[in-house]
Amino acid sequence: METIAIASDHAGRELKEDIKTFLKDRGFDVLDMGTNGNESVDYPDYGIPVAEKVSGGELEKGVLICGTGIGMSIVANKFPNVRAALVNDVYSARMAKEHNDANILVIGGRIAGKGLAREMIREWLEAKFEGGRHQKRLDKIKEIEKGMKQKF
Numbered sequence: 001m002e003t004i005a006i007a008s009d010h011a012g013r014e015l016k017e018d019i020k021t022f023l024k025d026r027g028f029d030v031l032d033m034g035t036n037g038n039e040s041v042d043y044p045d046y047g048i049p050v051a052e053k054v055s056g057g058e059l060e061k062g063v064l065i066c067g068t069g070i071g072m073s074i075v076a077n078k079f080p081n082v083r084a085a086l087v088n089d090v091y092s093a094r095m096a097k098e099h100n101d102a103n104i105l106v107i108g109g110r111i112a113g114k115g116l117a118r119e120m121i122r123e124w125l126e127a128k129f130e131g132g133r134h135q136k137r138l139d140k141i142k143e144i145e146k147g148m149k150q151k152f
Contacts, residue, residue, distance in 0.1 A: 006023070006064075008035060009043040011067035064076055067111075083103050085106060093120035101138060
């Protein structure tokens with residue numbers, strides 16, 4: 001059974017709980033990395049652990065949710081090997097996988113309703129990376145990551 005890590009800040013907690021149920025119903029093991037309350041929290045504190053697990057290869061996929069999704073996507077994309085895609089529609093969710101091989105899907109909890117979020121997750125999970133010209137582009141991103149490691 002594949003494990004998917006999931007985390008949110010306070011603005012995405014309600015949607016996170018719904019997505020957890022959706023993923024479990026589809027046969028996934030879900031690693032919930034918080035938050036579990038409604039009090040205001042800092043989104044990096046929850047995005048970082050998910051991005052670390054995906055970046056290090058411990059898990060293949062993650063889902064992050066904050067109010068707009070912008071903050072979580074910025075945090076996750078600071079990590080090497082992470083391709084976090086902020087999506088607001090089903091087409092973008094599918095393209096995130098097919099063209100960009102996104103390994104973290106980011107959703108705005110104040111933007112997407114539960115039904116739309118479930119459809120975006122479903123499309124992302126069912127889509128397959130097309131490789132080919134898209135792999136060449138991802139290879140260029142890998143080179144950027146390598147260059148950054150050498151500078152710091």
